[in-house]
């Protein structure tokens with residue numbers, strides 16, 4: 001299964017970035033093989049549409065799980081429609097976040113935590 | 121003559137000046153283009169006779185024709201569309217109504233419906249024909265409402281436009297509809313900074329500017345120096361008057377709460393006409 005983590009730099013040891021659409025990078029990890037691939041988040045400059053754009057990047061690259069901290073309502077709606085589960089975590093590295101998720105320590109977010117104007 | 125009354129930021133007294141200019145003008149059309157916070161009616165007390173909706177076309181889907189290929193979402197630069205397997209989503213408030221998504225759809229699955237984003241009100245305040253636009257709460261794109269108001273400028277007669285505050289595409293749209301732009305400023309560092317931005321924007325669209333300094337008793341020296349450097353006339357100075365602020369709070373226009381400025385406002389009309397002539401010469 002593919003997992004996406006929002007990050008402030010590249011690779012598994014990168015610190016997480018807690019903002020979903022505004023994070024500079026997204027790290028995609030294959031939970032079986034442990035392979036990681038980092039992509040630059042094109043949505044950081046997308047203004048109000050950043051959330052919908054970033055959410056589609058996640059779904060197109062085939063992630064089924066997203067680990068982040070703050071996700072805006074539009075992004076959340078798109079992720080929910082695509083069946084992507086969002087789990088809340090922040091303040092750790094990408095690999096620590098994945099380990100916490102694997103260990104079942106993270107809580108699934110059921111709602112956006114940001115107001116509509118907040119392009120998260 | 122068409123005059124846009126603008127200011128680089130809100131709260132400079134732009135609407136106070138625009139409404140009193142109109143009251144001294146007599147017969148004219150007043151266009152309230154400050155559609156995100158229209159309040160000229162509070163000072164002009166027009167009788168509203170009718171209103172019209174402002175709508176924009178937004179895309180909708182014939183689900184049975186969609187293959188969820190994502191071409192429409194890829195095209196949409198506003199990221200108003202999202203396509204995930206089996207689901208097509210439109211976020212109306214992000215849509216700029218460009219119509220592009222329906223053109224790029226290979227199966228013609230997208231059609232458009234009209235969506236209301238605001239309204240335009242029409243009325244009269246004595247000899248003044250009054251038109252006012254208002255963007256609905258929560259809407260993000262004021263330009264279509266402003267454009268519908270500006271359509272009422274017509275080819276004949278005098279027009280006074282209460283422009284949206286700031287220096288952005290809304291303000292530019294209003295300024296482009298005018299022959300001359302009266303920039304209302306106040307003598308503070310922020311005021312001067314915003315004035316500079318507005319002046320630079322007007323250069324780009326090649327509209328002559330004139331400056332009115334409100335609260336000039338705070339010390340208008342720097343504004344004068346700047347205006348002289350730019351070759352822009354300072355056509356009027358108004359001191360900070362308590363009566364004007366109190367009048368505003370009780371919905372009384374400047375010319376009523378401070379009638380000593382009536383003559384100045386008449387003179388302002390002539391000064392604006394001169395500004396246009398000098399530019400043309």
Ligand code: SF4
Pocket residue numbers: 181185186187188189190191192193203208224225226227228229230
């Ligand atoms: S381009 Fe047309 S067919 Fe493709 S996802 Fe959009 S609406 Fe559906």
Ligand code: SF4
Pocket residue numbers: 178179195196197198199200201214215216217218219220221222
């Ligand atoms: S009309 Fe233009 S802005 Fe609106 S959804 Fe379609 S492509 Fe995007």
